[in-house]
Amino acid sequence: MEFGFSEEQKKLMAEMREFCINELPEDYDPEYSGRFQEAETQAFWKQFHQKGVEKGWPTAGWPTKYGGLGFSAMEQAAVSSEMAYWGARWGGIMAMTLVAPTVLTSGTEEQKEKWIPPIARGEITAFECFTEPDAGSDEANVQLRAVPDGDEYVLNGQKTFISGGTKPDWLYTLCKTADVTPKHRGLSIFMVPGDAPGVSYRPLPTMGGSQQNEIFYDNVRVPKENLLGELNRGFYLAMTTFEFERAAGGGLGARRSMEKIMEYARQEKRNGKPLHKDPKARDMLARMAIHKHLEFLFGWYTAWHRSQREKLGPQHYNSGTLWHRLWQTFDGEQFGRVFGMYTQLRQKSKYAKYHGRPGRTWEYMHAIHAAGSPEIRRVVIADRGLGLPRIPRQFNVQINEALRQG
Numbered sequence: 001m002e003f004g005f006s007e008e009q010k011k012l013m014a015e016m017r018e019f020c021i022n023e024l025p026e027d028y029d030p031e032y033s034g035r036f037q038e039a040e041t042q043a044f045w046k047q048f049h050q051k052g053v054e055k056g057w058p059t060a061g062w063p064t065k066y067g068g069l070g071f072s073a074m075e076q077a078a079v080s081s082e083m084a085y086w087g088a089r090w091g092g093i094m095a096m097t098l099v100a101p102t103v104l105t106s107g108t109e110e111q112k113e114k115w116i117p118p119i120a121r122g123e124i125t126a127f128e129c130f131t132e133p134d135a136g137s138d139e140a141n142v143q144l145r146a147v148p149d150g151d152e153y154v155l156n157g158q159k160t161f162i163s164g165g166t167k168p169d170w171l172y173t174l175c176k177t178a179d180v181t182p183k184h185r186g187l188s189i190f191m192v193p194g195d196a197p198g199v200s201y202r203p204l205p206t207m208g209g210s211q212q213n214e215i216f217y218d219n220v221r222v223p224k225e226n227l228l229g230e231l232n233r234g235f236y237l238a239m240t241t242f243e244f245e246r247a248a249g250g251g252l253g254a255r256r257s258m259e260k261i262m263e264y265a266r267q268e269k270r271n272g273k274p275l276h277k278d279p280k281a282r283d284m285l286a287r288m289a290i291h292k293h294l295e296f297l298f299g300w301y302t303a304w305h306r307s308q309r310e311k312l313g314p315q316h317y318n319s320g321t322l323w324h325r326l327w328q329t330f331d332g333e334q335f336g337r338v339f340g341m342y343t344q345l346r347q348k349s350k351y352a353k354y355h356g357r358p359g360r361t362w363e364y365m366h367a368i369h370a371a372g373s374p375e376i377r378r379v380v381i382a383d384r385g386l387g388l389p390r391i392p393r394q395f396n397v398q399i400n401e402a403l404r405q406g
């Protein structure tokens with residue numbers, strides 16, 4: 001089956017392409033310099049964002065009432081797919097893609113008025129602070145406490161594995177606010193200033209080369225109005241955020257990635273011949289091309305599902321990013337086997353070839369756990385997407401106990 005784009009989508013994509021070509025530096029290499037952790041890169045995306053604001057691009061998919069253009073999910077995907085191809089992103093990426101959609105879906109009117117305009121202008125950076133040492137897959141087990149005290153809440157506890165580079169403006173923090181059974185009904189989300197007294201950060205480097213954070217909250221005081229949504233409904237907000245995170249266009253940038261891998265395979269030589277003429281490499285590249293094409297189609301499938309959210313419910317389109325991650329891992333491993341030891345070098349190594357792009361394929365493997373491990377995503381798809389019987393509670397309790405005991 002061949003999928004095509006409507007005239008309207010083609011027009012949008014052409015406009016976005018032109019915008020990216022005009023605004024990105026000529027030598028810009030998305031896979032080499034696009035990491036959002038670095039302060040310099042963040043500053044660049046902030047000004048890129050502000051140029052986009054003039055056209056309404058960053059918030060195109062938001063309702064017009066909140067400064068958006070009211071684009072449908074498919075129109076939004078047309079914009080995102082072109083951005084993904086060029087490796088472009090808006091400023092304050094996590095605030096834009098995670099906090100804002102959640103506030104728009106589940107926040108009160110006052111919260112929308114407070115948070116949406118500055119996020120739309122790209123002025124706010126935020127970290128998504130959910131995971132704790134004993135609350136990853138078992139998200140409901142969050143132990144970071146928020147206790148009311150007058151007009152404020154006092155927060156104590158720890159988060160771990162949190163993504164993001166320079167210190168954020170806000171910490172979008174999942175807290176425990178009640179001791180109840182089931183425990184997910186006792187959680188709430190607070191917006192905590194990133195520089196609030198009592199907040200401290202410790203870098204947590206991963207084997208994949210990314211820099212995660214451990215964040216400690218020591219008697220951190222936040223005003224009551226920083227509670228997002230309703231008290232003790234934070235778990236549902238967190239699941240809404242995951243929904244946006246897991247559906248975030250995974251795969252729409254796959255075409256560019258394949259083109260770059262082919263560029264590498266053509267330039268690199270083995271036994272005096274270009275790599276892409278090596279039978280083993282060709283086999284691997286063909287497999288990778290199939291995966292990348294499927295990733296691309298999944299990106300559009302995800303967008304279509306999103307456009308049908310009212311009818312189909314939220315959880316179906318999880319599958320796109322799940323496959324994106326699984327293929328990235330599989331391909332990364334194969335890539336390393338076929339293309340040799342250079343693929344093990346990090347991007348910044350002086351010995352790395354071709355800007356370390358081959359290594360990027362391998363490095364990406366570490367990201368498979370972000371926003372939920374593949375096992376958990378399968379559980380979500382089976383349970384909420386396909387309506388299969390739920391896993392008996394006792395089974396999950398046993399898994400969690402085993403994980404806690406190490």
Ligand SMILES: Cc1cc2nc3c(=O)[nH]c(=O)nc-3n(C[C@H](O)[C@H](O)[C@H](O)COP(=O)(O)OP(=O)(O)OC[C@H]3O[C@@H](n4cnc5c(N)ncnc54)[C@H](O)[C@@H]3O)c2cc1C
Pocket residue numbers: 127128129130131132133135136137138160161162163164206210212366367368369370371372373374375376379396399400403
């Ligand atoms: C690169 C990266 C970026 C991240 N960024 C963020 C971030 O910005 N914010 C944030 O809050 N968190 C972030 N995380 C944390 C991430 O969400 C967790 O790592 C993930 O949810 C898994 O939790 P865990 O690491 O505690 O593993 P565990 O929950 O301890 O799981 C360990 C293993 O057991 C399996 N398992 C657990 N329970 C079950 C079950 N019931 N059934 C079957 N299998 C099960 C899991 O699949 C996994 O393989 C990030 C992680 C990574 C690696």
